[in-house]
Amino acid sequence: MDSAVYALIVNACIAGLFATAFAIVRVSYPEQRHVSWFILAYLVGGLTPLSELGVRLTDHLTAFLILSYGSFLLSITLLQAGMAGLAGRKIPVGPLLALVAFGAVDRALIWNGPRNALWYEIAYQAPFLVGAGLSTVIAVDAVRRKRGPLWLALGIVSATTTAHFLVKPFFAATFGSGSTAKAYAGSSYALFSQATGGVLMVTAGLLALLLVVQAAMGRTISESETDPLTAVANRRGFERRAAPLVDAARETGEPLAVILFDIDHFKRVNDGYGHATGDAVLQAFARLLTGRLPSSAVVARLGGEEFVAILDRTTLRGAWLAAQAVRAGIPAIGGHLPPITVSAGLALLEPGDTLNSLIDRADRWVYDAKRAGRNRICPVPDAVIDAQALRTA
Structure with a gap:
């Protein structure tokens, strides 16, 4: 098993673990409805490394390429919905749907484009860059409203992720990402992308999980300190x-x-x-x-x-x-x-x-x-x- 395959399996397992952890929180604290978005985000996101394994191990390239790109784009979109709910903001349904539509149209337009070309790589990463940027905006807005240091940490991670998607096209154009999908799967660029993406995914997931638990515990404490009849403190x-x-x-x-x-x-x-x-x-x-x-x-x-x-x-x-x-x-x-x-x-x-x-x-x-x-x-x-x-x- 080479390093790239190992990284894909690890990322899929991590996504599954986060989906399970968020599901436990959702069951334990039913009022935390926005947690469902995180569950869906990591369930869908787990399909991305699995579909990239499919690209490496089978000849059904088109189906797995669509699944890989689509699941990653949808996962990022679902994360924005979860973050908005967690921050106490209305979920930006319009912008999120526009992001999905933009990603789908963008991918269709460059489907047969020349890999390793800078413009192609920029176009490929553009929807993910926008999604990560939206995460940063949500986190920064929460920090401005004094939602706590965890939001500041999540904002830093989101900004780092945005920079990650900004740098990837130049890395691919310089070092090569493979002239075909199978060549990409075995390239150094793929290992770089999967390893750094996995680290960012784990960091963001842990911070989001801590924020969810913090919000749930805060609500529990508030309920224990509030008179249920009059809604003032007990x-x-x-x-x-x-x-x-x-x-x-x-x-x-x-x-x-x-x-x-x-x-x-x-x-x-x-x-x-x-x-x-x-x-x-x-x-x-x-x-x-x-x-x-x-x-x-x-x-x-x-x-x-x-x-x-x-x-x-x-x-x-x-x-x-x-x-x-x-x-x-x-x-x-x-x-x-x-x-x-x-x-x-x-x-x-x-x-x-x-x-x-x-x-x-x-x-x-x-x-x-x-x-x-x-x-x-x-x-x-x-x-x-x-x-x-x-x-x-």
Whole structure:
């Protein structure tokens, strides 16, 4: 077995392994639908080295030449679809179909062209060059949107692949790619093409697989940290997202406040209107919180009818005004829902505070608000009291 045949067999096996790995991810994470494009890309791509083996070992050249070129072109096209889906972009169906059409027409026009001629080799590689360039564009766009270092690595590999297809025609014209298909299969150029192509395929495949797994794990973590009823963070998610805000406030000395909300007499809502209505009230209140509080606030449902928000760079007066904006918006949460009120407690980060002690202090103020008659926010900052006194003076 010569080196070229060995490289073809290895490439076919690698393509099969990647298709299997992506299929396992697809089965394990059904919501990752874009992974199907990668499965198809590597299944189809595996036909390319097998068809080139057919060129070497049989006399059915035309069929295997068409299969080799077509499977490689289709594989590259399917990879673009997978990358676009993975990057969170709409799949560019029009450009991808145009790429396939361009490749088919291009190959038909040069079918009987003179091998080893530079123009022929450039025309042959042109569709693959465009496909690799599209991969680079998708990856660079993902990097610009801060999708992470793996996308940067994939962008570099895609750019290298683009350069690979750009250089290949000159390599073929200089060193010769064989005057016939069979001569090509046994040439040094074929070994160069298959070896370098295999390395790039493995590298790109590994990065794409890591990105797919990263996205799947990220979604799993997000689901585990999100309250399924209200779509805001649960306690676990709140603690993870709030911890950096507490650390930053300690380092910079900027104020940080917590607001704890408790819907008054919520049990009466469930008992009088049913749990479905109670759930609707919780959902509406969660939407009110995310709509009325600053976009930088971390909002969570701690359990039952209890919600919490942490606001960075916010004084006690700022937290009171934010809580008051929420309380004032309650009548507008839905005319079909029963009327509710809310009690809220405020706490400002102090030296030695932990997130738990901060929430506990806000919780004590909630109890004070309820003992004072509910439907109020405690404590009322001195600046607010002074402003109210001036207005009534």
